[in-house]
Amino acid sequence: MIKVEGMTKSFKVAKRSTGLLQATKALFYREHTIVDALKDITFTIEPGEIVGYIGPNGAGKSTTIKIMSGILVPDGGKCNIMGFIPWKNRVEYVKNIGVVFGQRSQLWWDVPVIDSFELLKDIYNVPQQEYKTTLDLLIETLELKDIINSPVRQLSLGQRMRCEIAASLIHNPQILFLDEPTIGLDAVSKIAVRQFIKTINQEKGVTVVLTTHDMNDIEALANRVILIGKGSLLYDGKIEELRKRFGTHKTITADYRKNTNSIVIPGTSIIHWSPEHAVLKLDTEQILTSEVITELSKKVDLLDVTIESQPIEDIIVQLYKEFQI
Numbered sequence: 001m002i003k004v005e006g007m008t009k010s011f012k013v014a015k016r017s018t019g020l021l022q023a024t025k026a027l028f029y030r031e032h033t034i035v036d037a038l039k040d041i042t043f044t045i046e047p048g049e050i051v052g053y054i055g056p057n058g059a060g061k062s063t064t065i066k067i068m069s070g071i072l073v074p075d076g077g078k079c080n081i082m083g084f085i086p087w088k089n090r091v092e093y094v095k096n097i098g099v100v101f102g103q104r105s106q107l108w109w110d111v112p113v114i115d116s117f118e119l120l121k122d123i124y125n126v127p128q129q130e131y132k133t134t135l136d137l138l139i140e141t142l143e144l145k146d147i148i149n150s151p152v153r154q155l156s157l158g159q160r161m162r163c164e165i166a167a168s169l170i171h172n173p174q175i176l177f178l179d180e181p182t183i184g185l186d187a188v189s190k191i192a193v194r195q196f197i198k199t200i201n202q203e204k205g206v207t208v209v210l211t212t213h214d215m216n217d218i219e220a221l222a223n224r225v226i227l228i229g230k231g232s233l234l235y236d237g238k239i240e241e242l243r244k245r246f247g248t249h250k251t252i253t254a255d256y257r258k259n260t261n262s263i264v265i266p267g268t269s270i271i272h273w274s275p276e277h278a279v280l281k282l283d284t285e286q287i288l289t290s291e292v293i294t295e296l297s298k299k300v301d302l303l304d305v306t307i308e309s310q311p312i313e314d315i316i317v318q319l320y321k322e323f324q325i
């Protein structure tokens with residue numbers, strides 16, 4: 001459905017000069033630097049997938065989304081989405097995609113939300129009956145009933161984001177590009193947005209490409225991640241695989257009957273210890289979790305044990321360090 005091959009994009013950025021002399025010079029002659037936003041990016045996305053497109057600030061995520069939505073033209077490489085070249089067949093192509101930029105609004109600021117929806121219906125030529133069915137569904141699932149008649153400027157960020165997502169789906173697209181859809185939202189709104197993305201993916205088969213800095217979004221939604229850094233693709237695979245390969249730390253929390261001997265188990269480190277409670281960290285490449293529990297039960301009279309895998313957030317931070325991005 002989405003095929004990106006060897007995609008490159010650079011930006012020419014004017015160097016900013018400091019000092020009066022340099023600023024005067026810059027009036028006549030401007031120095032430029034080239035920022036390689038994307039270097040040889042290749043991936044394929046199948047219909048019905050939810051893919052998390054992640055990377056640190058400035059990695060090239062938004063640039064990729066902009067190219068895939070037809071807003072930007074790459075310098076090199078190929079991009080074929082549902083048989084379209086996004087920036088060439090833009091008018092026809094955009095009927096098939098929905099785009100949400102969390103930091104920017106596609107709704108008209110001063111008019112009631114419903115008027116923006118009506119306008120989008122006309123822009124995309126959505127038949128009245130189809131529009132009504134879609135709108136009813138969006139109003140119900142995104143809980144828009146009480147806000148749809150308010151102008152966008154009066155909405156909270158969470159309310160606006162729900163309207164943005166609805167707006168991107170008015171024309172029933174098969175692909176949804178979401179660029180940081182949960183940025184700045186409170187916990188409840190984040191969960192609502194995630195739930196909705198899941199629903200349209202499962203019930204309507206919409207393919208979703210999602211960029212986010214919130215790893216909870218990724219864990220809740222994506223089963224595959226594409227990691228980019230400094231414009232290069234660094235990892236493309238399943239989240240479980242990412243965990244297996246990079247998330248080798250586990251935390252074991254144990255409660256036991258009073259025992260004043262400290263707990264030393266090779267392959268583990270003690271994060272916290274008290275006579276009735278201990279928290280150990282282990283590296284599964286050095287010792288199995290089951291071996292640690294066995295050793296623990298030899299040393300203390302266990303009452304309760306919990307095992308926690310390394311949070312995906314930690315794994316990603318570790319990856320950023322490893323790839324030096």
Ligand SMILES: Nc1ncnc2c1ncn2[C@@H]1O[C@H](COP(=O)(O)OP(=O)(O)OP(=O)(O)O)[C@@H](O)[C@H]1O
Nearest residue numbers: 011013035037055056057058059060061062063064
């Ligand atoms: N219009 C532009 N002009 C000049 N440079 C740009 C432009 N757009 C992006 N860049 C540069 O390209 C690089 C990639 O930017 P991009 O916005 O794609 O990153 P990102 O991964 O989306 O970052 P963030 O997480 O901060 O949103 C950055 O170095 C950025 O400064």
